[in-house]
Amino acid sequence: MVSGLDELAPTTPAAGSIDDDAKLSISEEDQFDHVPEGGRAPTALELATLRRVSAPVPWPAYLVCFAELAERASYFGCTAVFTNFIQRPLPARGNGAGAPPAGTQETAGALGLGLPAASGISLTFSFLSLALPIFAGVLADTRWGMFKMIFIASLIGIVGHVVLVIAAVPTVLRTGNAIIPFAIALFILAIASAAIKACVTPIITYQCPIDTPRVQIFRPGEKVIVDPEVTMQNMLMIYYWAVTVGSVMPIATTNVEKRSGFWLAFLVPGILYFVLPAVLAATYYFKLIKMPPMQRSVVADAWRALSIACKAAGAKTLFTKGPAWEAAKPSSTRTFGWDSTFVDELRRSRAAFKFFCFLPVYIIVDTGLTTLFVNMAAGMTTDGVPNDLLTGFNALVQVITIPILNFFVYPFFRRAGVNFSPLRRIMFGFALTSISMIIGAVLQWRVYETSPCGYSASKCTIGTGVSPLSLWSQLPLYGLPGIAGVFINVTGYELSINLAPQRMKAVIFAAQLFFVALASAAAAAASPSFHDPHLIWPFVGLAVANALAIPIAYFVLHDIDREQKAVFELPVLVPAASSDPGADEEKR
Template identity: 30%
Template sequence: MEEKTAQTESIDDVYHDNHEHPAPTEEDWKELPEVSDIIPKSAYLVILVEFCERFTYYGLSGPFQNYIQYPQPESYPADQPGAMGKGQQTATALTTFFQFWCYITPIFGAIVADQYWGKYKTILVFACIYMAGLIILTLTSIPPALDNNSSFPGYVVAIIIIGLGTGGIKSNVSPLVAEQYRSRSPFVKTLKNGRRVIVTPQATYQKIFNMFYWGINIGSLSAIATTELEKNVGFWPAFLLPTLMFIPCIIVVLLGRNKYVQNPPRGSVFIEAGKLFILNWKVKGGLAACKPSALALTHPELAAKVTWDDVFVDELKRTLKACIVFCWFPIYWLCYSQMTNNLVSQASTMLTGNVPNDIMQNIDPIALIILIPLMDTFIYPFLRRVGIPMRPIMRITCGFFFAAVAMGYTAGIQSKIYKTAPYYDHPEGQNWISAAYQIPSYVLVAISEIFAAITGLEYAYKKAPQSMKSIVMALFLLTNCFASILAFALVSVAVDPKLTWMYTGISGACAVATILFYICHRKNDDDDVEQDAIGRSDEELNGNLSPKTVAPVEYEAEKAGV
């Protein structure tokens, strides 16, 4: 993506010779549009790391459903590629487990980063673990391993190791990219044309995570190559390609070690929080009663033993309040996860021409690659100019809504498949209906990701205190783990002819969640407006940062090439 966009209005356009960047007044907030600040160069390096990792992840997982579900063909190119022949239910269960595992391990990765190594070293070490799993998966997919039935145990071992490596990277790479931007207060700038704007952290983080997610989806297009390889050559080259691509990921991490903004480990929040909750159970009276200042009055013998301060208790309370918003995301991720298993199987019962059935899932990243720059460059800036800033809760609500619509549409397509010859509601092959009917399902899911998934990353970072960034990000990723548990519960109905009702039920659940989510959390957007209006971020409200504008200083350094 080009750094100069309509949203940022470029570094040179925003810069003004008077070097003064006053805080916006109440009148400024009413009259001036919001724009994003310059994106640090180090942030692009982190995005490149995520691109390489996601290239590997999606390149591997793209063929997984076919790899498990269908038997090995007699020759290649194959009409229906496969390897293990375990059936749709087993394939869906295993791919769901892989998703579950990849989103529970970030908790461990966050603890390691916060307690011992910091984000950078944790990413590097877990990348090496990831590489070991890739090698195992590739070696156990070669023809001799398939003939000796070694592919199944090799696959299980590989996904456990890969999932562990993924967890160490995912919980730390997204907060690391946001940490590269250090400004915490909004300020007013005057453009060369005399137009005044407000540069806000809100708009800047929104742009950073849009670019971050854009890089993810560029990487996810690797599934196009790997699904073609599985169809025309076999699974071993399909897994070899992303394995080789992971090598540049490790190289970029190593080469960028002196360029990243790195915060030292601050100690595991989980360990301290666990002690705090145990004490709260003994003391009663809520977390406020566990502050050292309160304990000094009520339980002086305990006050001398605690290892936290009053600020930590306040931060933990704010973190828990922010995490309540994440409780709704499992329903959303349940909708999203259908793309990687059941929709792949659905395409196998439709006419796909000469392309493999699992290539259809790449419509989602293609749509995102097109839509994210449009949203970032035109739609969001336009909405800000007309007084509709689309705060986080509103965006997440829209994301849930589009996910519900996507599943409702998919239920309609499934019903149409069941009404189509020659196999009707027990398709043993391809019914005479084009897989192009799936395109709106993927596009709608892509739109929902822009509103819900990207905003969730942004919200998790912004709402977390500085000492809890990795943990809150890991908790946000953990919601995908709970979605996998829900998906496990649906495995029994992930068979013909029950799929129409399964999609209908998921759509209905997400629609209800959409309404309840907005009713419960709509006031959070008003809180964001109030915090921006007084010119202080969440960290500053807790005394972690001084309420001064850092960006102009960083801008001068950027101009000087420092």
């Protein structure tokens, strides 16, 4: 998944040796142009014709990713069992820790607050985890620094898990007051999650070994461009892989919940948090990574500049022509904490923001309906399998899908001349999500039709209390959105990196998380309506919404492919007679 340079040597390429993927030949004079050992800046002709490759990814980037892996394992491992913990009461003949009697169709439970409360509390936790990174990023930029923020967050996460385990021990559950330490633990864990998410990605991108394109010798006889943008994409793929691997934790926690109880289910995903401070301390002590410098908060400056531009435009102009960006630029009569280039960078990032507006439509399906999926599974025949086991299947599908796409599907498309551009990937992802919601609506209808309690299936106690439909029929509800996430989420990271200049990458990523938080807020607002006999309609509504997102995305984002392509084709001007790699270089 991560590509690097196998061998870089100052050899002279032979004529006609350029890779066929370039599809354009280079002039004879350019082919025999000398490439020094350290490389040199590319000419405009080389930018148009040479193949672009990644620089070797520094291995300490994997250590930074461990923080995100620990945070995601904690987040998904715990949220996977939140629904049962909040919604369902303690099993009457269970072990007192929330686990049901062995060999029955009963489901684990603890608080017994019902489905609307389970949805509302779980989605509020998700909202806080995704909305707070903006504030954590400001604090890291201006006060503590990003690495220190991650270290402090790891300690906060340990405290959160300790409190969460206390809330789930049998003696506390029997008192009927477990909701108090549980709510405190959720708030603490949301802070830890937000602080880590705000800082990991900027630190990873700061480890990029190059900041401008360089011509190097990849294999004997082939010149290539070692591209910082391609390198950044590979580094972020490592990040997304860590997110995905951590997201598989529900497979463990749901089984522990079913067989041992909630206190151990909350402890297991916290183990990585207990290890994380030691990993971070060693990374800092041995100076394994570059530390981003303290600076003015880019997030705060971006909000201020955008506010000034919007206010100057006025309501009418704002909706017809957009913000008045010139008003946010410094001049001889007014000064700000930023320069004119910063405002131009903010304006250039608008394409990514347009894409982010579509994210909530997908995210509500991917994470906002988890409580409905788990509730549906509780009304199906499980045969001893935890009703929330499949919450980890989404991530497992992504772990398998990403390498298949990277190493087989995408290379095949390129050889066949198929342009599977970012916009097409986004539209395909929405199509998969819409299909999954159609399947969800049909499944929920069949559960109602075949349950002993009919359209009151969520609290059925007649007979076995469940429909004869198997739990495993839910696999498409998790698998299809998981595959769609590879096309939608990964494309979002790609756009964030490619369309945002270096200073704006943290802003764009924080904004992407905020739009995801809006999806959690929307789902939380709708959660009071999540009850029998109306559980079919959320699936129907989201099937329609994701289907409509396909043509709307085409019309709203139709320029996004061209804008991304333009980023890679911006010339780096180097005089033909210059032998200095940095002479007259115009950075992208």
